[in-house]
Amino acid sequence: MSKYAYFPGCSLASSSMEYDTSFRLVAREFGIELQELDDWNCCGASPAPHHWVEVLGVLLAARNLHIAGAGEAPLVAPCAGCYNRLKHAQYKLERNQELRRQTSEVLGEEVRYQTEVLNIVKMLNREIKPGALAERARERLAGVRLAPYYGCLLVRPAEVIGYDDPRDPKKMEPLLRATGAEVPHFALKSECCGSYMGLARKEIVLRASHRIIEAAVAAGIDALVTACPLCQQNLDLRQGQINRAFGTSFRLPVLYFSQAIGLALGASPEELGIDSLAVEPDVDRWLKGAA
């Protein structure tokens, strides 16, 4: 049985609880053991990598790497933002001795930063063979058009992430196909949703996210599938604001990767926190379509 240290991060612990719930469910279904990282702290998230805060971002992430380094298991961070910060810190620590020294000084011992860090896509691709998923899914999502939306933090910058293509990522596809769903090409799959500007510069987020939703609807996509809580919230929670700003009436569900897989496994929408999405998909219709 595979074992992972699990870094939920602030979003999965609060506003994106459905991502946490569905991720744990999928892990359980495939016999993967998740041990929540003890006393983890905020990864530093978006504002931390700026200016003096550049060092702060590394130190915050490093404390988590250090805790994980005490164990043997690799670290999985389903939130694309947290994953990006953890990988970034690792990259910097690897290359900068002075930063390593500073970090060790704050932690009071030699920093352990080399634990393998995985995002949800890499981890599930490693643990679940598409064939095994397909066998259990029995084409449950047949006829549903699910398009992966990767955004930025999951795949960029390539020299830090080193997994999937930064411009034309594809690694969600094999498992999504195994659910029985149709997985069309989505041209804007690695465009930016507007990032963390939702409070300070809302018009940026509304415009960027509107563009993505509009393109998905035009392509006849039933739902987007993401691995990033920030993208999910910009596209889903703010969809009402987008509709008001642009005079549109889109109702495009934006699911987490683990929710899509969970549905294919036959888990109920409640177990997967589907009802926590602002725009809820009509799951019954999806499942009936396949039956």
Added chain:
Amino acid sequence: MIEAAKTIRAGEEMLAEIERRSGQDVSSCYQCGTCSSTCTATLAFDYPPHLFMRLLQLGLVERALASRTAQMCYDCMTCSSRCPVGIDVADVIETTKNIADESGRSRPPKEVALFRRLFLRNVCRHGRLHEAGLLAWYNIKSGQFFNDLSLVPLVLRKKKVHLVPPRIRQRRELRRIFRQAKTKPGAK
């Protein structure tokens, strides 16, 4: 004339500094505009990314340093992944921003600075982000009391909020981390 020569020299030196720190060759940009066509932040910029590159090429580095582009780019790196020459445009902008910041040449717009400051204070106190607290403080401090208020009923109905802040045990270690970062900045 001599003044002009000095300005040109200073611009060249700063450009060399930006190229050295970012590891990018600014002169290899051929102004195709791909970066700007993909950038979602241009409405907050004064120069879209390809013009930002052009400013640097022309030695108008001071303008780039003082630009809103340098301050508002959120480093999504979409431009970098699309550039046909392989220039890491985001890194060029980020490096320019860092230099502007170190030399006090420009500041982020006040709402953005406020958001970053409150975010970090929130994390410094609790070790984890308390999203509801961040929103409340942001609205109070910025005077935009109704910002995102339309989301509140939705967020409550979908149970997406904790009213009590989450806390980690080792908060003292957290404060050490913040102190260290503040007193010893610039370890690049």
